Amino acid sequence: MGAEALAGKVVVVTGGSRGIGFAIASLLAEDGAAVVVSGRDAARLVRASEEIEALGGTAVGVVADVVSRQDADRLVDTARERFGRIDILVNNAGITRDGLLVRMKDADWDEVIGVNLRGAFLMMRAVSKTMVRQRSGRIINIASTAGAMGNAGQVNYSAAKAGLIGMTKAAARELAHWGILVNAVAPGLIETDMTAAMSAEAREALLAQVPLRRIGTSRDVAEMVRFLAGEGAAYVTGQVFHVNGGLYM
Ligand code: NAI
Numbered sequence: 001m002g003a004e005a006l007a008g009k010v011v012v013v014t015g016g017s018r019g020i021g022f023a024i025a026s027l028l029a030e031d032g033a034a035v036v037v038s039g040r041d042a043a044r045l046v047r048a049s050e051e052i053e054a055l056g057g058t059a060v061g062v063v064a065d066v067v068s069r070q071d072a073d074r075l076v077d078t079a080r081e082r083f084g085r086i087d088i089l090v091n092n093a094g095i096t097r098d099g100l101l102v103r104m105k106d107a108d109w110d111e112v113i114g115v116n117l118r119g120a121f122l123m124m125r126a127v128s129k130t131m132v133r134q135r136s137g138r139i140i141n142i143a144s145t146a147g148a149m150g151n152a153g154q155v156n157y158s159a160a161k162a163g164l165i166g167m168t169k170a171a172a173r174e175l176a177h178w179g180i181l182v183n184a185v186a187p188g189l190i191e192t193d194m195t196a197a198m199s200a201e202a203r204e205a206l207l208a209q210v211p212l213r214r215i216g217t218s219r220d221v222a223e224m225v226r227f228l229a230g231e232g233a234a235y236v237t238g239q240v241f242h243v244n245g246g247l248y249m
Contacts, residue, residue, distance in 0.1 A: 005230055007032035010083040012075065014038045014066050014123060015093030017048035019192035020142065023218030024090055024225045029057025031226065033088070036079040038064040066093045066119030076126040085134060088229045089127045091120040091164075092142045096194060098153045109156045116160035117167070124171055128180065137180040140228050141168050142221070143240065145188045149248045153202075161186070165240055172238030181237040185224050188244025190216040212245035 011028045015021040016037030025035045029052045037052075037059060039045050045061030052059035062078050064071035079086050095115045097108035120141055131137030146154050147161025165184050172182040189195060189206050195215070198206075207215060224243050227233055242248060 005031040006088075009033040009087040009229075010036070010079060010085050011088040011090065011229070012036045012038065012079050012086055012123075012127065013090040013092055014064075014075075014119070016090075017041065017044040017061065019194065020187065020190060020218045020221050021090070021092040022048055023222040024092060025059065026052055026055065026057070027219070027222040027226050028088070028229060029059060030055065031230075033229075034058040034060075034083050036060050036062055036075070036082070038062045038066070038075050039093070040065050066091075066123060067114045069122050072119075072122035072126045075123075076130065080130055086127055086130050086137070087134075088138045088140065089123060090140045090142065090225060091123055093119055094142065094144075094194075096154065096157050096197075098157070100153055101155045104156065112156035113160050113163075116157065117163045120164055121167060124167070124182075128171075128175060131175070131180045132178045135179050137175075137178075138229055138233075139168075139171065139175075139180065139182040140225050141165075141182070141184040143168070143184040143186040145186055145242065145244050145248045148186060148240070148242070168240070169238045176237060181228075181233065183228050183233075183236060183238065184240045185221060185228070186240050186242045186244070186248075187221045188216060188242070188247040190218060190221060190243075192218060206247070210245040210247045214245065216243060216245055 016025040017039040049059035049061040064075040144161040146158040168184040
Protein backbone atom coordinates (compact mmCIF):
# COMPACT_ATOMS: atom_id res chain seq x y z
CA MET A 1 0.00 0.00 0.00
CA GLY A 2 0.93 3.63 -0.10
CA ALA A 3 3.17 4.83 -2.86
CA GLU A 4 1.34 3.32 -5.83
CA ALA A 5 -2.29 3.21 -4.66
CA LEU A 6 -3.34 6.12 -6.92
CA ALA A 7 -0.72 5.78 -9.67
CA GLY A 8 -2.08 7.03 -13.01
CA LYS A 9 -4.99 8.86 -11.35
CA VAL A 10 -5.62 12.57 -11.86
CA VAL A 11 -7.01 14.67 -9.01
CA VAL A 12 -8.35 18.23 -8.91
CA VAL A 13 -8.43 19.91 -5.48
CA THR A 14 -10.07 23.35 -5.24
CA GLY A 15 -8.54 25.69 -2.66
CA GLY A 16 -5.59 23.32 -2.64
CA SER A 17 -2.75 25.66 -1.79
CA ARG A 18 -3.16 25.70 1.98
CA GLY A 19 -4.93 24.13 4.95
CA ILE A 20 -7.04 21.04 4.45
CA GLY A 21 -6.89 21.29 0.63
CA PHE A 22 -3.10 21.29 0.61
CA ALA A 23 -2.99 18.32 3.00
CA ILE A 24 -5.34 16.41 0.68
CA ALA A 25 -3.35 17.30 -2.45
CA SER A 26 -0.07 16.28 -0.77
CA LEU A 27 -1.40 12.96 0.52
CA LEU A 28 -2.98 11.95 -2.80
CA ALA A 29 0.24 12.96 -4.61
CA GLU A 30 2.16 10.78 -2.15
CA ASP A 31 -0.11 7.90 -3.24
CA GLY A 32 0.98 8.49 -6.84
CA ALA A 33 -1.80 10.71 -8.24
CA ALA A 34 -1.08 13.72 -10.45
CA VAL A 35 -2.72 16.66 -8.69
CA VAL A 36 -4.11 19.92 -10.03
CA VAL A 37 -4.56 22.48 -7.27
CA SER A 38 -6.66 25.58 -7.76
CA GLY A 39 -6.97 28.82 -5.86
CA ARG A 40 -6.96 32.55 -6.38
CA ASP A 41 -3.39 33.42 -5.35
CA ALA A 42 -0.90 32.57 -8.13
CA ALA A 43 2.22 32.86 -5.96
CA ARG A 44 0.81 30.57 -3.28
CA LEU A 45 -0.21 28.02 -5.91
CA VAL A 46 3.34 27.97 -7.27
CA ARG A 47 4.73 27.42 -3.77
CA ALA A 48 2.21 24.64 -3.07
CA SER A 49 2.92 22.77 -6.30
CA GLU A 50 6.68 23.15 -5.81
CA GLU A 51 6.35 21.73 -2.32
CA ILE A 52 4.42 18.71 -3.60
CA GLU A 53 6.94 18.17 -6.43
CA ALA A 54 9.83 18.42 -3.95
CA LEU A 55 8.33 15.41 -2.16
CA GLY A 56 8.34 13.47 -5.44
CA GLY A 57 4.77 14.18 -6.55
CA THR A 58 3.34 15.67 -9.74
CA ALA A 59 1.45 18.93 -9.24
CA VAL A 60 0.14 21.82 -11.30
CA GLY A 61 -1.39 25.03 -9.94
CA VAL A 62 -4.25 26.75 -11.78
CA VAL A 63 -5.56 30.17 -10.79
CA ALA A 64 -9.35 29.83 -10.68
CA ASP A 65 -12.11 31.36 -8.60
CA VAL A 66 -14.73 28.68 -7.87
CA VAL A 67 -17.59 31.14 -8.07
CA SER A 68 -16.82 31.81 -11.73
CA ARG A 69 -18.36 29.43 -14.22
CA GLN A 70 -15.65 30.28 -16.78
CA ASP A 71 -12.91 29.56 -14.24
CA ALA A 72 -14.48 26.24 -13.24
CA ASP A 73 -14.73 25.15 -16.89
CA ARG A 74 -11.18 26.33 -17.61
CA LEU A 75 -9.84 24.47 -14.56
CA VAL A 76 -11.42 21.22 -15.73
CA ASP A 77 -10.23 21.79 -19.33
CA THR A 78 -6.69 22.51 -18.14
CA ALA A 79 -6.55 19.36 -16.02
CA ARG A 80 -7.86 17.26 -18.91
CA GLU A 81 -5.52 18.78 -21.48
CA ARG A 82 -2.51 18.39 -19.19
CA PHE A 83 -3.17 14.82 -17.96
CA GLY A 84 -5.80 13.42 -20.35
CA ARG A 85 -8.42 12.55 -17.74
CA ILE A 86 -9.86 13.45 -14.33
CA ASP A 87 -10.46 10.69 -11.81
CA ILE A 88 -11.10 12.54 -8.58
CA LEU A 89 -12.54 15.97 -7.80
CA VAL A 90 -12.22 17.31 -4.26
CA ASN A 91 -14.45 20.34 -3.68
CA ASN A 92 -12.56 21.89 -0.80
CA ALA A 93 -12.62 25.66 -1.40
CA GLY A 94 -14.64 27.31 1.35
CA ILE A 95 -15.02 30.49 3.34
CA THR A 96 -16.78 31.72 6.47
CA ARG A 97 -18.36 35.14 7.10
CA ASP A 98 -19.71 34.66 10.61
CA GLY A 99 -22.31 36.81 12.31
CA LEU A 100 -25.55 36.48 14.19
CA LEU A 101 -28.66 36.00 12.07
CA VAL A 102 -30.23 39.30 13.11
CA ARG A 103 -27.15 41.22 11.99
CA MET A 104 -26.04 39.21 9.00
CA LYS A 105 -25.43 41.25 5.87
CA ASP A 106 -26.81 40.15 2.50
CA ALA A 107 -23.25 40.03 1.14
CA ASP A 108 -22.14 37.65 3.91
CA TRP A 109 -24.96 35.29 2.99
CA ASP A 110 -24.34 35.55 -0.76
CA GLU A 111 -20.57 35.12 -0.60
CA VAL A 112 -20.69 32.07 1.66
CA ILE A 113 -23.38 30.36 -0.41
CA GLY A 114 -21.48 31.38 -3.54
CA VAL A 115 -18.12 29.83 -2.67
CA ASN A 116 -19.21 26.82 -0.60
CA LEU A 117 -22.31 25.75 -2.54
CA ARG A 118 -22.47 27.32 -6.01
CA GLY A 119 -18.71 26.78 -6.39
CA ALA A 120 -19.06 23.07 -5.69
CA PHE A 121 -22.03 22.86 -8.09
CA LEU A 122 -20.10 24.54 -10.91
CA MET A 123 -17.15 22.19 -10.42
CA MET A 124 -19.32 19.07 -10.18
CA ARG A 125 -21.20 19.99 -13.33
CA ALA A 126 -18.02 20.75 -15.23
CA VAL A 127 -16.19 17.60 -14.17
CA SER A 128 -19.09 15.18 -14.45
CA LYS A 129 -19.11 15.53 -18.26
CA THR A 130 -15.58 14.14 -18.34
CA MET A 131 -16.33 11.46 -15.76
CA VAL A 132 -19.48 10.31 -17.59
CA ARG A 133 -17.40 9.85 -20.74
CA GLN A 134 -14.83 7.89 -18.73
CA ARG A 135 -17.60 5.93 -16.99
CA SER A 136 -15.76 6.35 -13.72
CA GLY A 137 -14.88 9.01 -11.19
CA ARG A 138 -14.95 10.08 -7.58
CA ILE A 139 -16.29 13.37 -6.26
CA ILE A 140 -15.53 14.24 -2.65
CA ASN A 141 -17.16 17.33 -1.16
CA ILE A 142 -15.72 18.91 1.96
CA ALA A 143 -18.77 19.80 4.06
CA SER A 144 -18.72 20.57 7.80
CA THR A 145 -20.14 19.50 11.12
CA ALA A 146 -22.03 22.82 10.91
CA GLY A 147 -23.98 21.41 7.95
CA ALA A 148 -25.26 18.54 10.07
CA MET A 149 -25.75 20.09 13.54
CA GLY A 150 -25.84 23.84 12.83
CA ASN A 151 -23.60 26.38 14.48
CA ALA A 152 -24.65 29.62 16.15
CA GLY A 153 -23.24 32.59 14.25
CA GLN A 154 -23.07 30.58 11.03
CA VAL A 155 -26.53 30.42 9.46
CA ASN A 156 -24.96 31.13 6.06
CA TYR A 157 -22.18 28.56 6.40
CA SER A 158 -24.44 25.91 7.99
CA ALA A 159 -26.96 26.37 5.15
CA ALA A 160 -24.25 26.12 2.51
CA LYS A 161 -22.73 22.97 4.02
CA ALA A 162 -26.16 21.34 4.56
CA GLY A 163 -26.89 22.19 0.92
CA LEU A 164 -23.63 20.58 -0.09
CA ILE A 165 -24.66 17.40 1.73
CA GLY A 166 -28.02 17.36 -0.10
CA MET A 167 -26.28 17.99 -3.41
CA THR A 168 -23.85 15.14 -2.68
CA LYS A 169 -26.71 12.69 -2.21
CA ALA A 170 -28.66 13.84 -5.29
CA ALA A 171 -25.54 13.71 -7.48
CA ALA A 172 -24.63 10.27 -6.07
CA ARG A 173 -28.02 8.96 -7.24
CA GLU A 174 -27.73 10.58 -10.68
CA LEU A 175 -24.14 9.65 -11.40
CA ALA A 176 -24.09 6.08 -10.05
CA HIS A 177 -25.22 4.89 -13.50
CA TRP A 178 -21.81 5.90 -14.90
CA GLY A 179 -19.75 4.47 -12.05
CA ILE A 180 -19.18 7.88 -10.48
CA LEU A 181 -19.16 7.89 -6.68
CA VAL A 182 -20.04 11.05 -4.77
CA ASN A 183 -19.42 11.43 -1.05
CA ALA A 184 -18.95 14.16 1.53
CA VAL A 185 -16.44 14.53 4.34
CA ALA A 186 -17.59 16.71 7.22
CA PRO A 187 -14.72 17.96 9.37
CA GLY A 188 -15.24 19.29 12.90
CA LEU A 189 -12.77 21.69 14.48
CA ILE A 190 -9.56 21.53 12.46
CA GLU A 191 -6.39 23.59 12.94
CA THR A 192 -6.11 25.83 9.83
CA ASP A 193 -6.18 29.54 8.92
CA MET A 194 -9.98 29.32 9.01
CA THR A 195 -10.11 28.36 12.69
CA ALA A 196 -7.17 30.61 13.58
CA ALA A 197 -9.55 33.46 12.72
CA MET A 198 -11.99 32.34 15.46
CA SER A 199 -11.99 34.05 18.86
CA ALA A 200 -10.13 32.11 21.58
CA GLU A 201 -13.40 31.78 23.54
CA ALA A 202 -15.35 30.35 20.59
CA ARG A 203 -12.56 27.89 19.92
CA GLU A 204 -12.33 26.77 23.54
CA ALA A 205 -16.11 26.45 23.80
CA LEU A 206 -16.17 24.18 20.75
CA LEU A 207 -13.13 22.19 21.91
CA ALA A 208 -14.83 21.55 25.26
CA GLN A 209 -17.51 19.61 23.32
CA VAL A 210 -14.98 17.35 21.56
CA PRO A 211 -14.79 13.96 23.33
CA LEU A 212 -11.30 13.29 21.95
CA ARG A 213 -10.20 16.57 23.58
CA ARG A 214 -8.00 17.88 20.82
CA ILE A 215 -8.32 20.00 17.73
CA GLY A 216 -8.11 17.97 14.51
CA THR A 217 -5.35 18.24 11.92
CA SER A 218 -5.64 18.69 8.16
CA ARG A 219 -4.04 15.26 7.92
CA ASP A 220 -6.93 13.74 9.90
CA VAL A 221 -9.29 14.98 7.17
CA ALA A 222 -6.96 14.08 4.30
CA GLU A 223 -6.79 10.45 5.49
CA MET A 224 -10.56 10.09 5.06
CA VAL A 225 -10.35 11.61 1.57
CA ARG A 226 -7.52 9.20 0.75
CA PHE A 227 -9.79 6.29 1.66
CA LEU A 228 -12.69 7.63 -0.42
CA ALA A 229 -10.38 8.20 -3.40
CA GLY A 230 -9.03 4.67 -3.29
CA GLU A 231 -10.09 1.20 -4.44
CA GLY A 232 -11.30 0.28 -0.95
CA ALA A 233 -14.24 2.68 -1.27
CA ALA A 234 -15.63 1.15 -4.48
CA TYR A 235 -19.03 0.35 -2.88
CA VAL A 236 -19.49 3.65 -1.05
CA THR A 237 -21.58 6.51 -2.44
CA GLY A 238 -23.95 9.22 -1.21
CA GLN A 239 -22.50 9.15 2.29
CA VAL A 240 -21.26 11.74 4.76
CA PHE A 241 -18.12 10.90 6.74
CA HIS A 242 -17.61 12.86 9.93
CA VAL A 243 -14.06 13.60 11.03
CA ASN A 244 -14.64 15.51 14.25
CA GLY A 245 -13.25 13.76 17.32
CA GLY A 246 -16.83 12.91 18.34
CA LEU A 247 -18.09 16.53 18.36
CA TYR A 248 -21.16 15.38 16.45
CA MET A 249 -22.34 11.76 16.49
P1 NAI B 1 -8.53 27.77 4.62
O1 NAI B 1 -9.13 29.11 4.73
O2 NAI B 1 -7.19 27.52 5.18
O3 NAI B 1 -8.52 27.28 3.11
C1 NAI B 1 -9.59 27.50 2.24
C2 NAI B 1 -9.07 27.42 0.84
O4 NAI B 1 -10.12 27.75 -0.08
C3 NAI B 1 -7.95 28.42 0.60
O5 NAI B 1 -6.93 27.81 -0.17
C4 NAI B 1 -8.66 29.51 -0.17
O6 NAI B 1 -7.81 30.24 -1.01
C5 NAI B 1 -9.65 28.70 -0.98
N1 NAI B 1 -10.73 29.53 -1.50
C6 NAI B 1 -11.55 30.35 -0.82
N2 NAI B 1 -12.38 30.98 -1.66
C7 NAI B 1 -12.08 30.54 -2.91
C8 NAI B 1 -12.59 30.82 -4.20
N3 NAI B 1 -13.57 31.69 -4.39
N4 NAI B 1 -12.03 30.18 -5.26
C9 NAI B 1 -11.03 29.30 -5.08
N5 NAI B 1 -10.51 29.01 -3.89
C10 NAI B 1 -11.03 29.62 -2.81
O7 NAI B 1 -9.60 26.80 5.28
P2 NAI B 1 -9.60 25.24 5.59
O8 NAI B 1 -9.88 25.12 7.03
O9 NAI B 1 -8.44 24.54 5.01
O10 NAI B 1 -10.95 24.82 4.82
C11 NAI B 1 -11.02 23.89 3.77
C12 NAI B 1 -12.44 23.36 3.69
O11 NAI B 1 -12.75 22.67 4.89
C13 NAI B 1 -13.51 24.45 3.53
O12 NAI B 1 -14.51 24.01 2.66
C14 NAI B 1 -14.05 24.56 4.93
O13 NAI B 1 -15.37 25.06 4.93
C15 NAI B 1 -13.97 23.14 5.41
N6 NAI B 1 -14.00 22.97 6.84
C16 NAI B 1 -13.00 23.45 7.66
C17 NAI B 1 -13.07 23.27 9.03
C18 NAI B 1 -12.02 23.77 9.95
O14 NAI B 1 -12.22 23.64 11.17
N7 NAI B 1 -10.92 24.32 9.51
C19 NAI B 1 -14.20 22.57 9.63
C20 NAI B 1 -15.17 22.10 8.69
C21 NAI B 1 -15.06 22.29 7.36
